[in-house]
Amino acid sequence: MLQIRRYLLIAAGTFAVALAFNWFAGPNHIAAGGMSGTALLIGSLLHIEPSVPLWIGSLLILAVSVYFLGLRSLAVSAAGSVLLPLFVYATRHWPPLTDNPLLAAIYGGLMTGAGLGLVFRAHGNTGGFTLIAQLLHRWLGVKHSQAIMAMDSAVVLSAGLLFSPEQALYALIGVFATRKSMDLVLKLQRASKVAYIISSARCEEALSRAVLHDLDRGLTKIAGTGGYTDDLRVILMIVLAASEARRLKLLVQSIDPQAFMIVCDADDVAGEGFPEHPVIRRSRKRRQLTV
Structure with a gap:
């Protein structure tokens, strides 16, 4: 097919x-x-x-x-x-x-x-x-x-x-x-998006679980400091397909309506959860056959 x-x-x-x-x-x-x-x-x-x-x-x-x-x-x-x-x-x-x-x-x-x-x-x-x-x-x-x-x-x-x-x-x-x-x-x-979410401490864990289990996407936690308050905050970085961006926004708003979120275009995303480029795939197969 x-x-x-x-x-x-x-x-x-x-x-x-x-x-x-x-x-x-x-x-x-x-x-x-x-x-x-x-x-x-x-x-x-x-x-x-x-x-x-x-x-x-x-x-x-x-x-x-x-x-x-x-x-x-x-x-x-x-x-x-x-x-x-x-x-x-x-x-x-x-x-x-x-x-x-x-x-x-x-x-x-x-x-x-x-x-x-x-x-x-x-x-x-x-x-x-x-x-x-x-x-x-x-x-x-x-x-x-x-x-x-x-x-x-x-x-x-x-x-x-x-x-x-x-x-x-x-x-x-x-x-x-x-x-x-x-x-x-x-x-x-290959349209993908990268989202940065800054939420309150009480909603951070709930957001992480929702992204991991409901959206079935991985995330990275980045340490950050508020410029005005100097409070330590956690920034959630999620890379996802462009078609999933709206679902992520709705998910975040349902858990923390006050969360600050930035969604940007991401080109040439590679790794777990994203399609492997055919050139890389063929190269890997050739190496496996050689071994």
Whole structure:
């Protein structure tokens, strides 16, 4: 079931990226990086459908990567590499939603970022520049982020030369929108909160028991001193899922309505009670097999 959900997310994400390309980026000549932007440039130069160079480039890069990196490590990459050009080709005749390049850059970037976010939530990728970055990292030791940034920059600059400098500026807007929406989708997956609660001494134990047993979350007690009274106080720190924050607030208010509570966003939470990152999990399994 988990594998089915994983590949459904990859399919949904690549479909969204394909729609963003055919609805916004392609008709308005906005090459905002990636293989899709490269395919748009090549298609304009050769006067062919962008899906053709996207197919050829994606499959060629996938084949080279399989040869050097191995088939097992690229099983999920193969899904994205095949589905993206397939969806671009299947939706190539769908009419664009706007001919305003600014709107196309913004909405195309947001839709592309949302699609990529879904793919990355499934721990997959769409191939292309991601696989090239893996190869450059293996051969030359170049960081993945640096390699992808350099390639995206080259595509944007090429768009400025081939189309117009103005199109390159629109492409930069698209890149920014893509990064923001992608980060938002990924953040929703691992959204966690950290709460700090300062309660009265008589309610401290009751709050601790409620968090431990009713909310089923661990907590840490931090010694603190009141700035005005100089009284010793205990600060309860609880890390929990974002969906549990409202329940915690109601729980605290029911026990100590006068309690002072701060709830903040917490990114990249790891440890007992939270999902283990797949990269860490695979690394741990490899170590166990070695032993």
